[in-house]
Amino acid sequence: xxxxxxxxxxxxxxxxxxxxxxxxxxxxxYLPILLSFSGAYLLAIAALELIxxxxxxxxxAPGLWLLLGFFVQLLLEGFSQGVEHGxxxxxxxQGFGYAMQVMIGLGLHAILEGLPLGAxxxxxxxHNLLLGIGLHKLPAAFxxxxxxxxxxxxxxxxxxxxxVFGLLSPLGAFLGEIISIDPVWRIRILALVVGSFLHISTxxxxxxxxxHRHGISVRKxxxxxxxxxxxxxxxx
Numbered sequence: 001x002x003x004x005x006x007x008x009x010x011x012x013x014x015x016x017x018x019x020x021x022x023x024x025x026x027x028x029x030y031l032p033i034l035l036s037f038s039g040a041y042l043l044a045i046a047a048l049e050l051i052x053x054x055x056x057x058x059x060x061a062p063g064l065w066l067l068l069g070f071f072v073q074l075l076l077e078g079f080s081q082g083v084e085h086g087x088x089x090x091x092x093x094q095g096f097g098y099a100m101q102v103m104i105g106l107g108l109h110a111i112l113e114g115l116p117l118g119a120x121x122x123x124x125x126x127h128n129l130l131l132g133i134g135l136h137k138l139p140a141a142f143x144x145x146x147x148x149x150x151x152x153x154x155x156x157x158x159x160x161x162x163x164v165f166g167l168l169s170p171l172g173a174f175l176g177e178i179i180s181i182d183p184v185w186r187i188r189i190l191a192l193v194v195g196s197f198l199h200i201s202t203x204x205x206x207x208x209x210x211x212h213r214h215g216i217s218v219r220k221x222x223x224x225x226x227x228x229x230x231x232x233x234x235x236x
Contacts, residue, residue, distance in 0.1 A: 001117060001126075001177065006170040008134055009114070013166030016138035020145025021155065028146070031139055035086045036220050038135035039204030040227025042197045045128045048235045050194045059187040069195020072112075079105025083143045084136070085204045090150030099148060103161055106144065107168050109196060110137075114172025116190045119181045128234050133169060136200070141165060 019027045054062045073084075079101050081089050091098060113133055117126050141162055148158045181189070205224060216224075 001173055005117070005130055006173065008130065009137065009169045009173070010166040012134040012137045013141040013162060013169075016141030017145040017158070017162035017165075020142045021149065021158065024146060024149075027142070031086055031142060032220070033223050034135075034139045034142075035204050036223045037227040038132075038139060039085070039201040040224040041135055041231050042132050043201035043205065044228040044231030045132050045235065046194050046197050046201070048231060049128060050190065050197070054187055054191045054194055057183070057187050059184050059191075062187060062191045065188045065191035066195040066198075069192035070199045071195075072192065073109065073196040073199040076105040076109050080109070081105070081147065082203075083147060084109060084140050084200050085207070086139055086143045088143050088146045088150065090147060092152050094151050098151065099153060099157070099161060102144070102147065103164065106140070106165055110165060110168035111172035111175070112189075113193050113196065114169035114174075115176040115181075116186070116193055117169075118173040118176025118178075119186045119189065128231070131234070132197070132231075137166075137169065 051066075054066065059065075077084065081087060081102055083102060083106060113136075117130060117133070144165060145158055145162060148161060149155070153161075
């Protein structure tokens, strides 16, 4: 990966977290729209590009690894409190352990999603995956910033957590580059990431207009359509 790609992953987290720190009231209303766009984009690149890559290469039970990635994400969200898809459940009076619990869930996911970027050998069109991860990290970092500040942590501590979060996907990509990953394991790791993306993206889209409404607004529908259209034209 080029240096700017590492920087893009890192900066997307800091920008999202910075908006939460200094522009919460101004930008919070845009969080559902950005989440819907990023969720639609992730789902579309998974369907149009990543899943065909997973099942188009020789591997042992790729579907099982994809399902495993889906359920691993379910477990990680027990730690992260659903920050990956924009949930902000603040808890005042929590100690250091609560923040570390959230960071463990987010951090393991961030490292995992970065691995295929570094391990790609030309079979994965990683520019679309890179953009998808960046679009996903920006609202996730925004939600993380809101969660930690709303839970009473200091601004300095929140910036420290955002910096660590920003570094973890580039760390995963770097590990993917320096470790010689067997092609079969590369497909398994990609399948895990795809399963994780499917969980996150479908959760975002199902919650697009809130859990108490059976339907979707015209605005959200158009945003989702735009996200999928961008994915389609970048893949093709």
